Amino acid sequence: MVAVASGGRGEYGRARPAGGEAVAAAGGVFPQEQVSMLVIYSIQDRQSHRKKTRRVNLLELLCNFLMRSFCLCFLAHFCTCFLLVLPNLTQDFDRSVDEDRKIAYKAAVKIQSWFRGCRVRAYLRYLNKMAISIQKWWRGYQSRRYFRKMIKIQKRWRGYYVRKYTHNYYALKKYLEAISLNNEIVRNELQEYTEMTEKEKKKKDLEKKEKEKKYKARKMHYLLSTEQIAGIYNSPFRKSPDPMELLLRQSKPLSHRRQQVRSPFTYELYDWPTCKRPPAFATGQPLPPIGKQKPQGPFRDTAEVLWQRYKPLEPTLRVAASINSPLEKAREEMKREEWRNCIHDNEFLPFSSYHKNEKYDLSIHASEKTGQETYGIKHFREVQPNKWIAGKDFQTVLPSIVLFEKFGKTYSKAGQIV
Amino acid sequence: MSQRQVLQVFEQYQRARTHFVQAVAELSARPQNIGTLRDAGVMSLLRPLLLDVVPTIQQTAALALGRLANYNDDLAEAVVKGDILPQLVCSLSEQNRFYKKAAAFVLRAVGKHSPQLAQAVVECGALEALAVCLEDFDPGVKEAAAWALGYIAQHNAELSQAVVDAGAVPLLVLCIQEPEIALKRIAASTLSDISKHSPELAQTVVDAGAIAFLAQMILNPDAKLKRQVLSALSQIAKHSVDLAELVVEAEIFPVVLTCLKDSDEYVKKNGATLIREIAKHSPELSQFIVNAGGVAAVIDCIGSCKGTVRLPGIMMLGYVAAHSENLSMAVIVSKGIPPLCACLIEEHEDHIKAAAAWALGQIGRHTPEHARAVAVTNVLSTLLSMYMDIRSSEDLQLKAKRALKNILQKCTDLPALEALLHDAPPNIMKHIVGQFSKVLPHDSKARRLFVITGGLKKVQEIKAEPGSLLQEYINTINNCFPEEIVRYYSPGYSEMLLERVENYQPVL
Numbered sequence: 001m002v003a004v005a006s007g008g009r010g011e012y013g014r015a016r017p018a019g020g021e022a023v024a025a026a027g028g029v030f031p032q033e034q035v036s037m038l039v040i041y042s043i044q045d046r047q048s049h050r051k052k053t054r055r056v057n058l059l060e061l062l063c064n065f066l067m068r069s070f071c072l073c074f075l076a077h078f079c080t081c082f083l084l085v086l087p088n089l090t091q092d093f094d095r096s097v098d099e100d101r102k103i104a105y106k107a108a109v110k111i112q113s114w115f116r117g118c119r120v121r122a123y124l125r126y127l128n129k130m131a132i133s134i135q136k137w138w139r140g141y142q143s144r145r146y147f148r149k150m151i152k153i154q155k156r157w158r159g160y161y162v163r164k165y166t167h168n169y170y171a172l173k174k175y176l177e178a179i180s181l182n183n184e185i186v187r188n189e190l191q192e193y194t195e196m197t198e199k200e201k202k203k204k205d206l207e208k209k210e211k212e213k214k215y216k217a218r219k220m221h222y223l224l225s226t227e228q229i230a231g232i233y234n235s236p237f238r239k240s241p242d243p244m245e246l247l248l249r250q251s252k253p254l255s256h257r258r259q260q261v262r263s264p265f266t267y268e269l270y271d272w273p274t275c276k277r278p279p280a281f282a283t284g285q286p287l288p289p290i291g292k293q294k295p296q297g298p299f300r301d302t303a304e305v306l307w308q309r310y311k312p313l314e315p316t317l318r319v320a321a322s323i324n325s326p327l328e329k330a331r332e333e334m335k336r337e338e339w340r341n342c343i344h345d346n347e348f349l350p351f352s353s354y355h356k357n358e359k360y361d362l363s364i365h366a367s368e369k370t371g372q373e374t375y376g377i378k379h380f381r382e383v384q385p386n387k388w389i390a391g392k393d394f395q396t397v398l399p400s401i402v403l404f405e406k407f408g409k410t411y412s413k414a415g416q417i418v
Numbered sequence: 419m420s421q422r423q424v425l426q427v428f429e430q431y432q433r434a435r436t437h438f439v440q441a442v443a444e445l446s447a448r449p450q451n452i453g454t455l456r457d458a459g460v461m462s463l464l465r466p467l468l469l470d471v472v473p474t475i476q477q478t479a480a481l482a483l484g485r486l487a488n489y490n491d492d493l494a495e496a497v498v499k500g501d502i503l504p505q506l507v508c509s510l511s512e513q514n515r516f517y518k519k520a521a522a523f524v525l526r527a528v529g530k531h532s533p534q535l536a537q538a539v540v541e542c543g544a545l546e547a548l549a550v551c552l553e554d555f556d557p558g559v560k561e562a563a564a565w566a567l568g569y570i571a572q573h574n575a576e577l578s579q580a581v582v583d584a585g586a587v588p589l590l591v592l593c594i595q596e597p598e599i600a601l602k603r604i605a606a607s608t609l610s611d612i613s614k615h616s617p618e619l620a621q622t623v624v625d626a627g628a629i630a631f632l633a634q635m636i637l638n639p640d641a642k643l644k645r646q647v648l649s650a651l652s653q654i655a656k657h658s659v660d661l662a663e664l665v666v667e668a669e670i671f672p673v674v675l676t677c678l679k680d681s682d683e684y685v686k687k688n689g690a691t692l693i694r695e696i697a698k699h700s701p702e703l704s705q706f707i708v709n710a711g712g713v714a715a716v717i718d719c720i721g722s723c724k725g726t727v728r729l730p731g732i733m734m735l736g737y738v739a740a741h742s743e744n745l746s747m748a749v750i751v752s753k754g755i756p757p758l759c760a761c762l763i764e765e766h767e768d769h770i771k772a773a774a775a776w777a778l779g780q781i782g783r784h785t786p787e788h789a790r791a792v793a794v795t796n797v798l799s800t801l802l803s804m805y806m807d808i809r810s811s812e813d814l815q816l817k818a819k820r821a822l823k824n825i826l827q828k829c830t831d832l833p834a835l836e837a838l839l840h841d842a843p844p845n846i847m848k849h850i851v852g853q854f855s856k857v858l859p860h861d862s863k864a865r866r867l868f869v870i871t872g873g874l875k876k877v878q879e880i881k882a883e884p885g886s887l888l889q890e891y892i893n894t895i896n897n898c899f900p901e902e903i904v905r906y907y908s909p910g911y912s913e914m915l916l917e918r919v920e921n922y923q924p925v926l
Contacts, residue, residue, distance in 0.1 A: 180752065182711050186714050187715075190675060190718070
């Protein structure tokens, strides 16, 4: 570029081929647009070729530009090219060659010094970087050593802390044991609860069954066995009567009451939403039942019969009134009162020695022999065989009553409950 | 005379109408008659009878319409199209309680089939009228109105919101406090239907103070009531942590466990659902349930039921175990694994098996201890067979595979792993072999056992691509053993030996 710039100083016609040469030489080395930029600079410079400072400034600019864009070797190459090219260019000028040479020499020195400076600076930078990296590594190593010492303590502490508080094994074990205990308790309680509910349900069921049975017994009270005819639940072949028989004995017969008319609203609340039953809207009194079938045959009216059967007693005046007159009644009354109020049995007697020779009456327990009294059980009458005339028993003349003969003999002993 | 005759004609007509309407009402109670009734054009005949002078005819006509609409949705649509609903709604406010009940029944029957029909009911302005009915004295009317509202609200969130906007929720909470059991049931079921759609609706129900009353009713002996109450509480609790905490604060906890022992299956199921919805939100809630002994109760419940009733209980165990390893260990300590294994084997439905597989995976995935607890029950081979079975649904296969992977990655129990070695597919084999490669280098007895049980042989037979993870594991295992034995077990060794015999030059 310097060659081009200096080429601008001379005649236009002659400068150009040299400039062109330099440009051609330079063009082989540098990219085309930069070369054209520099050509523009040189054309501008032709008008002000006397301004050395400007040329020097331009040189500086160009050097900077070079330094930024290209490698140092290219620059070195260029400088040598320049030095070769330069003497050829200055030959054509009228000015003193020496001046030009001085200027060129100074310029070369400047460039070289600049270049060397750059190289040294680069080298220094490189050294700096190396020193830094060594120091870096060393410092890191030192602190890591220190850190390893620190870690040993922290390691111990962290292990202790975690084992004691965060993942405390023993606390966890205790917790799990507590959970199992708790589970056992809960399971037991729930088991008890289920058993209780089951028992209650069973009880309810049993009670319901009992109620049903009792109702049935009351309804079928006519199946009870009588003295003469054994009922179906009291078969003579059984050892003991059926439980139903016992129930029948205990229950009161169900009266023939007409069943109460259930209010049509009672099941509405339950069944209305599902509308399973048709709505029984209030229709007033229920109709009377259609006439029952009368039993066939010459029977009296049942109402009449019942009236007669359950007619209360109507005693006559004679019966109702007592035989004795009121006087008799009063006397009786007095006597009763006396007897009632008498406390002391022994009469008052005038002579004090009356009681002295009294025979002492033994009490019943002392006077009788031990055991049961035979009278009433073994015999009913006093027997005195020495007064008997004949040795035979009485003869029966009249026939006994057949029915009374059967007393105690109709049924088997099974009828009696042991 | 003539007047009497005239009146007689009218009487006859009235009697005829009454008879007709009662007969239709009775016939419509049986499903097989409904087709014939519809073809005979019963709808158009019943419609004018709704406006009849005699109240009983009106009520019976409404009842008949309700039964018809109840049967299927075509008839319900016919009711809607016939413009009957606005009339019913108007008279809902005026008439006596029987008519109100019948009208509410019709609205319920129409609204239950589909969201569009429910929307039609809402558009007639039925909601306000029904809300007014909820304040009536008669419990039957309240019940009918609550039931209708429940069926409308069950379809989707907008309809629920409409019901809430009509101001029904405070009235329903009042209904719950009434003494009649049927009314309580229906009110609880309606609250459950309202709160199931979204957290805001659930919050509205909570704000009306429903939780306290529902919690009290858990102790009631009636089984159907308990079902509805538990369902309502679980719908409230399922939406968010705050709602679940509110439900827990109502002190349901030891009491709910008694529901798990009830004789009614659905009470057990709903109770388990409630506990599941609470447990799934956060580890603290699960911890609370575990501390209250809930896990034991749920495990017993699973053991005593069959079928879909078990499903919420299984999921609850999975959720609890998923939160943390301590909770998972608590589930193991409460003897949770045997019922889950039994479920896996016995159940027929795939979705229940999938849930059981998932739950086992959650239990076993935390540490080797957990994995061992799962593996000793020999459930891994069941999981593997489920994964490999082509008849299992995709969901089941996926869950079984994931569970297997999670458990195997932590399992160090060699006998269990060996059982799987023989028929596992390559993607599972990778994990099994990986586990072996981690354990065998350190345990000489295990190595001996490995050789004896034929594991080494099996490993040699595995074909793996060079450079894959499986190959690396195989190499690690092979490096644990002396070379001779590895060569001895490698396939084709006998041929190789025979070849050597062939090529051997006898030394003479």
